[in-house]
Amino acid sequence: MGNIPAKFLAKMKNLLQAEYDNFMSSYEWPRVYGLRLNPLKIDADQWKQLSPMGENVRPVPWATEGYYYKEDERPGKHPHYHAGLYYIQEPSAMLPVELLDVRPGHRVLDLCAAPGGKTTQIAGKLKGEGVIVSNDNAAERTKALAKNIELSGVRNAAVLNEEPPALVPAFREWFDRILVDAPCSGEGMFRKDEGMAASWEKHSVERCTIMQRDILENASAMLAPGGLLVYSTCTFSPEENESQIADFLLRHPEFRVEEVRPPGGISPGRPEWIDAAASRELGADTTASLAGTVRLWPHLLEGEGHYAAVLRKSGETDSPRASLAIYEETQKEIVTPAVKRKKDKKRTEEARHARGGKSAVSEDDPISAWRKFAAEELQLDESAEAIHYGSIVYVPSVQLPSLDRLRVVRPGWYVGEAKKGRFVPSQALAMGLKRAESKRSISWNAESEEIQRYLKGETLFVRPEEMDIAQGAAAKGYVLVCVDGYPLGWGKYVDGMLKNELSSGWRQI
Template sequence: MAVQLPSAFLERMEKLLGDEYPAFLDSYDAPHFAGVRANLLKINQAEFEQMVPFPVRPIPWCSTGYYTEEGLKPGKHPYYHAGLYYIQEPSAMAPVEALGIQPGDRVLDLCAAPGGKSTQIAGKLQGTGILVTNDISAERTKALAKNIELYGVRNAVVLNETPDRIAKAFSHFFNRILIDAPCSGEGMFRKDADMARQWEKHSVEKCEAMQKDILKSAAELLAPGGTIVYSTCTFAPEENEGMIAAFISRHPEFSIVPIPEEWGISKGRPEWLKQAGVSEKDQEYTAEAACETSNCGRLWPHLIEGEGHFVAVLRHNGDAAEMEVMDAHIPASEKMNISQHRRPAGDKLSRRKKNGPPERSEPTEQELLGSWNSFAASNLKLKSEGEPIMFGGNVYLSPLTKDRLNGLKTVRPGWYVGTVKNGRFTPGHPLAAALRPEEALRTLSLSSEDGEAVRYLKGETLAISADRIQRIEGAEPKGYVLVCIDGYSAGWGKWLDGMLKNEYPAGWRWT
């Protein structure tokens, strides 16, 4: 066995699994399963299946998910850089599928980094509704924001907050909430040997306390009739059936919705609570609540092609019609000072030298909005996509008003469309990544097969003749061009006199 598993973990799993234990143990010597998920914001499923440049086969519990061959490197293809698919472990695709998202929903991904499940949610929303995606770790929100941008998500807000502070700002606002909870990570031991080595540091008891607090906040965030999906990548019954049994005992307005049988996922194991020494008194759950956790789902590496996961679907029994239609504003008495709002990563604030003028002055909101409107009118065919928010010299289109975000640590208040430099509007890379070719005045399609697309992704300047710039009638080829790979948006270029100046960001380039 390549992975050195903790002896205490093995002893407990042997006790719980009984006759299944040998097969479970053998799974650690079996091949790992890798997967990709088509990004429906940029490509439909039929197109993806026709264009995907490597062998795939469907994943039973995710209609847009596909198994790939072990050892394959799908990140080394231009389509990955164009955001056509997300590389994701197959079992990790199940929680979002269980959430039952519909276009127009207001969705919160509470523990979101690095963002795989958030991009899955965004694909189901299809640009409608609202996605608030959050992580408590400031460092991890960098990857979260980048994935939101790479995959062309327009209707997302990225936060770096605690669940309780979000609950104060968005009380009973969301009708779908995903909790991919921090956990002891036992289900990932096959995939990540370091998690097995760190297991004792990530104690079950410590994780339980965090999970309990997160679920409490989620109940305050959910609208009547809404759904919470709670998931972990661990086997510990204390963090799974025990946590859910205690939650529905405290919240009788919730019930557990069974996982679809056609997914081939095993049921929850309520009998394990007593076997693991988790008493009703200690966890404060009723026998009836414990029994109901059999409706939860468990993904086992010896029974399915994937890693270990637990999924619980919690439905609020209230009438969804009771939920008021909430606009994006909050009462003035509840507003916090805008100075508490953390500026998005990458913004440069004006700094005043001692006894001297500012190093540079920020453009006014009127100047920012005017510059954006002028650029959009001259270069885009874009319908209204949310409220323009001017912040730190940058322009965002947000699904929420600025008032709603006051006082929250906001990494991205919406779709980042650009900034004003030296009085001129410069479009941002996330604007290009989320545009459809028909929404740009000028486009250029590069082939993924002849090396030109890779040269662009490496940041090279390209010699491009004017007749290759596709543009609407009457438009000149000179100016900003939406660069596409086989027809799918990838970034900006600036064309002049037969040369395309590369605007692909240095931090995103092919290496």
């Protein structure tokens, strides 16, 4: 508590008045910990039967797949974490996506997405249908964003690294749902992270409100008529919360607040905290509607401080786009081997950026190399279109606007790279597969020595009869290595030896 700025404490005392002492007592309480199951891979009943940890968790009231766990459980060290069966996430942070009402087939934008917790939550609700475009303006943060998407086995995500204004021309009124988990002063995280309190003056409320205003302005232009926008912060500041929404509604009368009826412990917004002049300009009814936004207070529930508002754009009622076409003909030039030298050089540079390093261009057609690999090693629907940036191959889930002028980290499911006439499958491909989609697989239980050795990057020795091999397939080739039936990565089997192909950045030290 000694690190909490006095200016902040005085402000909270003025706002909360009789509640202030209870609020301050929350800083002395132990933190709570949460994880969220990944419905792309497992459901609650399966997980509780599979993991002893399932007996010691409690549900998070406002999150369908959310659970509280005890600090000493250390779920991030368990092999099931490395299989993407769950994501470790602060419980309050699970609420905004629950309010977004995502359904299969929707086009969804997570505008300030890193490190990816909310993107993976959205992907679970899409159930593989539609698309999630996940963007962050900080290049260094997109690496963690892409990795968390891949760890969760998400196939239908595109990852971009842009400032919001750059996205508007490509995506104007394109999305059914938009999440703006805005950068903020972080007051709600002081209890969890002392560094947030120390940097509060640097990340001032005034500076944050300007950024939030600009982000909301661009987000509104990308939302389709009838769509939903959820704005959220992890701060208590009215300037960044109710006042920010009031200001937005003044500029955008085509939006309205959709009232949230939350479970117990979650509190209504505080319209009385907005500026009196803004309240008069808004009118009594619109001002009162701000009570339909929500606040999560750490002294009233098990979680950190958060705020969320659900905004509906006027127009026809949206409906899930269950059957979205694959890329338009104009986009298919990306897969053509005979691309012009200038465009090929550009794509090579984009591929280098996407991988965070160097990338060679194969003389062979990367798409043909991928098709050959898929036919020999996998049991996938081969009708899906593929694209390549240099030698790297992606499978996009749906038709997207042209990304040519945008900084692209992942234009779709990253499946691998063509190298010297052969195709090397990616870690992302392994994590996005079901076990039955690989022609060769092997599975050990989470407590086995083999799993521990595999996660450390060691070579293993196995007999062909220990593997599941599709009818007609040879034992030699790529093997999907699984824990309790869920993929962890690749191995390459030759003459009794399973060479470890787990990416170095994914190994357990």
